[in-house]
Amino acid sequence: MLVKRIFILFGVMVAVMLTGCDRNDIPGIFNGTSPHANERFTASMEWNAAHGYATLRVDDEYKVYVASDSHIEEGKDANLKRFVLAYKADKDCPFAIHLGDMINIRNVHSLFEQDLALEPEGYVKGSDTIFTVAGNHDLFFNQWGEFLKYRHTSTFYVETLSKTSGKKLDFYIFIDSGSGTLGTEQTEWLRQMLAERSQMGYRHIIICTHTHFFEVDMSQGTTSCYALEETTTLTSMFSKYNVSLVLTGHNHHFKENLYGNVRYLTLDALKDDASNAAYLILEVGAGLAYSENKLN
């Protein structure tokens, strides 16, 4: 009888695991339910080929608002709204960045888009561009299609030029690390991009992606980063090509590391119920400076 009960209990557990719930994509533990890294990279490149890459004319000194891990769901998007209203109200901010894990449950990519459409009082259209990359939560339950529908691409670059002189200023590379790996094709694209652009005289090359690079503490429990081989491969690439700054999220707790002359920032989560909820304001000029805006 005991063995029979154990089998029944095991069967129930397996059934629960396979169905998962609205927040955790349990089958994804074994095999991600969205397309894997190489396929997502191909889809992003198809969009880029058809629509091109963004080149923005900005002041020589400007601000970028950066957030990560908003994990929104119905009724839990107040901090995202505050972030959107803040960057749109700041005339020194030509664009904002979201580093992934935009949503927390199924079918709320549309809610994220609604929040991005908010406008502060007296808003003059201009600072309404936001660039995003996919985080793992954005991919749960095979939602890559939803991500593409609204955000279009998760691997791309953005170039800023001086509004006054037309000179090259900064180069931002957005990479998709939503499944804890870049995959072979995206890694090669990144290598080629860095090799080429590091020779072109930009002030700063800035990498934006979801997954953090180092596990310096256990602040976020099971939140994992890359396999160690991938960590050393990517970090050595960043050092070799003189990347100035790597912006990541995923870990929900702010960390700053200087490694191989590259600065790595891992952002606090933006989500409503995080006691440390915050977004980052990056001041970009000849140098790079940042401050955190705490929300809770």
Next chain:
Amino acid sequence: MYICGGMEFKRRIVLLVCGMVAAVSASAAGLSAGFYTALVVAEFLPEYSYNKSWGSMVNFDLKSTLPLGRVFEFETRLQLSTANVHTINIVARPRIPLKTGELFFEAEPYYRIIARDRTHEVAVVAGFGYRFDYLSIMLGWSGRWLVPFNGGGKVEELANIVYRVEVFCRPQQCKWNISACVSNIDDFQIERWQQPLVMIGARYDLFDFLRLSARVECKPTGICHETGSFYGISARLGVGFILN
């Protein structure tokens, strides 16, 4: 047919326990070829490996086990790789024989030169475990320092858990055995605890002095992202010489 209930099930448990006790007794008499022994073993383990960051590589692994009686053993390991990543580590393992199985402790200094990525990796592991014929479990802590060749800041990862759970299909004194293992460490790598490695291993003692072994290891990634995918695989064959 209901074979696992009632008296039949209890009889099997009693037989299993008796078998394990017998196996430990036999190993104490020096008959065992598994981990209860005090055998000096030198192994050469060529390995093919692939991962998505470093591509394909061939590794040449050397491993020696040097016991001091039944209460202590040293393992020394060296790996040279065509990927230009080379590893050396030493495991000191005090053992406490029990009536069934043994307790053990592990202390492991570890160094890997990841020359292809111009990085030094220095780590230490400290752990303890219990093992008997059919199961070996280990739990511990590891700390890691990643240091680029050219400086510019290093990273310390000092809060990592290490674990190893290995199940065997036969008692340790058998001439051959097969095991399945989940761990975040193997002979030549110490991964973050969220990054498990899945291994299947086999051993066959062909003669009193010659041991053959094989192992396949799979490394998925993104498991704790709930977006799991394949990352790497390695397969190795080994020939070991029992020197005492």
